[in-house]
Amino acid sequence: MTNDSPDLTVLLKEWSDGRRDALDALLPIVYGELRRQAHHYLLRERRGHTLQTTALVNEAYLKLRGQQRVDWQSRAHFFGIAANFMRRILVDYARTRNRAKRGGAADDLPLDEAVYVAAGDSDVDLLALDEVLTRLAEVDPQQARIVELRYFSGLSIDETAEVLSVSPATVKRDWNMAKAWLHHELSR
């Protein structure tokens, strides 16, 4: 599928070298592929299973690379971007859903009252979270980034640490604090 799309590795490299337009070229490819993979991935998921977004992002990456093996450096770059995109995609979903609740022939929105619970928190209001997360980024950009990578992109502590080139212990501490801070802000 990548035959006629621009070479992702090259784009990633250019982007990490500071070329803004490389990111512009990347965005639609990655966005589309993430959606597609999310679709595939969720189809495979079975009842009662938690979702592993890492796999989703990873598959998107492998697919875009068009080959099986992964150059670590560009994978880390990719995960970095994917986290931000996943945030946009998911906030977008949340917005669509909220719209659906307004107005007339309101549709059956199955997950609303469904308990699709992995850890008991599936009802996070993403729009609100998006807002407070933006505020968190002003106070502590790294913590906000970690939330994107962990929550929106589903990365583990270790993977997050590798993407950000910091130690897992640092990620854990920042993650704990960010969770507490966001939880507090959301419940105000």
Add this chain to the structure above:
Amino acid sequence: MKNSPEWERIKEIFNAALELEGRRRRDFLVRVCAGDENLQARVETLLRSFDTAFLESPAVAQFADQVLEPHRVLAAGESVGGFRIIRSLGSGGQGMVYLASDPELDRYVAVKILPSSARGETEGIGRLKREARAAAALSHPNICTVHRIDLAHDPPFIVMQFVAGETLAEILRRGPLDIETSIRIAAQIADALSAAHSVGVVHRDIKPSNVIMAEDGRAIVLDFGLAKLETPGGRQTTISQPGVVMGTAAYMSPEQVRGETLDSRTDVWSLGVCLLEMLTGRNPFLRNSLGEIFAAILTESVELTGAPDELTEILTEALQRDPSSRTRSAASIRDTLRSLTEEQRFNESLKSRRFAALQIRIGAGKWIGALTILAVVAGVLAYLALSGSAGRKAADEIDRVAELAAAGKTFDAYDLAVKIRPELPESPELKKIEPLFADTLTVHSDPPGAKVFLRRFQKAGDRYSDWFEIGQTPIESMEIARGQYLVRVELDGYASMVRSVSGRFPDYVTDLIGPPALSIDVKLRPAAEIPEGMTLVPGGEYRLVSYTRPYEKPVNLGDFLIDKFEVSNAQYRKFILAGGYSNADLWPRYVEVENRRVQFSEAVKRFVDQTGLPAPRGWTDQNYPSGHESDPVTGVSWYEAMAYARFLGKDLPTIFEWEKAARDGMFDEGWDTMPWGRNRQFDPIEELANFASSGPKPVDSYEFGASPYGCLNVAGNVSEFVRNRRGRLVLAGGGSWRDRPYSFGYYGSLPPTYAPDNIGFRLVKRLTDADGGAADFEPASIPKYRLSTAAQFKNWASHYDYDRTPLNAAVTDRTENEWWVRERVEFNAADGERAIGYLYLPKNAKPPFQIVHSAPAADVPLGYSSLTHATEEALSPIIKSGRAVFAVALKGYSDRPAPTNEPLGPIGFRKRMVSEIVDWRRGLDYLESRPDIDVTRLAFMGVSWGGIQGVIATAVDARYRTAIYVAIGVRPDWLKWADEAQPMNFAPHIKVSKFLIKGEFDEAHPLETESRPLFELMTEPKTLDLVESGHLPPPRLLSPRAIKWLDQVFGPVN
């Protein structure tokens, strides 16, 4: 950008305080904040807000429905059946809804696009359509008017009244309603139902999200007569779509769950559930899974306390499980509700009150097994499109398909589905459960036009099923039964290719790469170019994935040929006969023997058989044991493997080549990826690979265990040398007959002269100049762990505390052989479950017995072996030494199957570790209750993973008097686990004598990098005993050492 120092300070204190609890946390805060009240308050706020579970499940989980049902979005201005789309009102499980304008009547309408499966004019649809039309004819202030239904249109659509407002579901999300409002809304729904029922229309899907609260205060019920129409395509799509069914399921009536014929009484039930939810804010049947929801609906009774009598009465009557006892009509409910609101008792103060005291009590019912539930699900799905007796029969068969699929019999499920398909043309219900038993297969070949054959890994009698042809390449997305197959690709003039393919998914998803796509690209070469017994592996980038991989970066491989089989004894003998051992051209001038450089002519004197002649170590007089000509050659060193390769003009595969041919990048953290795909718990691995047996098998055994490139026995049989060296050592991988299946994920580092009876090799021939990544690797670096303090340990150990509640132990089974009596014991585990233990009592000693608590290696939790088998295999000599042996079956073992194997994060992992060790400790409680057991002579003996858990157990439970750990080690990546689940944190605090038995050449937990660092963390008294073996020392090395140790510590047996 730098964060403010204050923020950093808060972060530091917050994280430190998180580690503490209760008073210690308070004391700590007071101390470090030193009077800075603002600082302390901010940290305390954060600590209060800290919720472990918050944000731990990925955001995408909330959107499964929308992701799963991507609909083509209509743009503003587009026209559907003459209605002009203005904007989207939202998307959901069954389609998009748009606000549109009706040009003829100049009004706003809502246009709902139905799934394309609702389209058409088949008989069933025609009937459904009639009902939808009947519903559409209803004119009622509480029913959303349907203006038009067009099922012939592509896409089919429905045009409805546009009502501005919020759904009841959304309102309820903010909490329960006051009594008066609840009653008023319920009365309106009842009124709508009553009108519909009077003309024979049943709603079938009454739930809060189908009730919209209009701005004028009216409750308007949506989707009358549509439930059947919409269901086929999208609403209750597959069972694999988690939330989709569940939201609806909790409002289903018992007869709906059972898949029975529905009448107006189903709506009465659902109305009752809605009213209950309005009053209390929750749906009493909502659970974490579909199965639990259905079980609750079918078995649990709702009892309401604290509500006015009339309400209690209505609810009790509406929620009668048996529809024949559910005598109240919607009209009668409406009347009672209306009279209630008019009564004096609802004075102003009561009207707006919420019933704080209102309680729902759910009575316990009997547990329904998972299978029944799945069958019920299928029944529900089947019902929704079928009725009449033919339909019921079909529904039964669909149930059966779902049942077979759930039992893992996917071939049988598929075959039955294919059989019943002609009776159920285009059955959407069958389609819905297809993801449980069918996959699609794509096969491409270069060049194309090759014939493709499949062979199922399925036995008919005692032989496997035959090959069958499925077509010629390219084959695109062909439907096949889910399961494991061999695939053969044949083209005239070309070498044919056989490989495995498996569509079976693991029981849980912990991997990074995801299940193997059922898409095969085969590169064919003219037959003349592929020597007999070899197979082509196309080049490309490869990065190692196995656990103990020595290198992280990808390497570019050229095309290469690799042996399908390990080199056999007969083949190797030819090398000896041709003078291979004396041909200096085949050997290096110097070889390394015990870290010294030795001239080859000297070294070769070591490479001799039992009779002192140059040959593999296990041979006699340069002959392999008779009858073993087809077994893989073993007892040869890496040097000999290299010389043999040179003799044939070939090479040992590099680690990259070997791994690509063996697993092609398939790997997951759960240890269950094998060459043929994912291995599921309790699969017949003994038919796929030679593990945990008594010796090697012929090199062409286990044809269904083929790798993605058709290599046999890359997992098990014999471990295989690769070309690359690591420091002074060489590498071998794949696991052997002596190992457990998980060894497939490990490479051992060995001296190049090491020639045991379980390592062999296969060869490659490279077709390009690329060297396959032949460079040698740096020696592994040795990690260092921090020594935990006594205070830390005390805190962590407290996680393993439990209440010593009554055991209610019972011996449920006794079996015996000539050596021992085995008692199966059940007792209460700490979490209320019944735990299972096996107690072996020796016949050759007298009570009270010394006792060994045995913990098995990971092959037991992974389902490769039963607990009793593993225990008897490893500890039989110890029982025969006159000691009792005790083993506890943990959740997930074959004795105590766990419903799902969810992937675990650090917290989940901690929880599991705690519950497992607490189960062990409960087992010790049980041993203390036995007069025939001398618990003052209690030893722990754990192997591999069991031993690693034992590090924690023996640190936290003082009843163990000594501990024997076999083949244990720790890895730096375990630092990601919660502190209280890291064995490294407990190792320094084990007080009793510790005895580590360790294979010097352990590939799973290499001695220097994983075992010595752990040993160093331990305090005296401790002993490390090295034996010459791989991961699991053979009984001849293990048992005498363990028995001697027990003799020394506990003295002789009675």
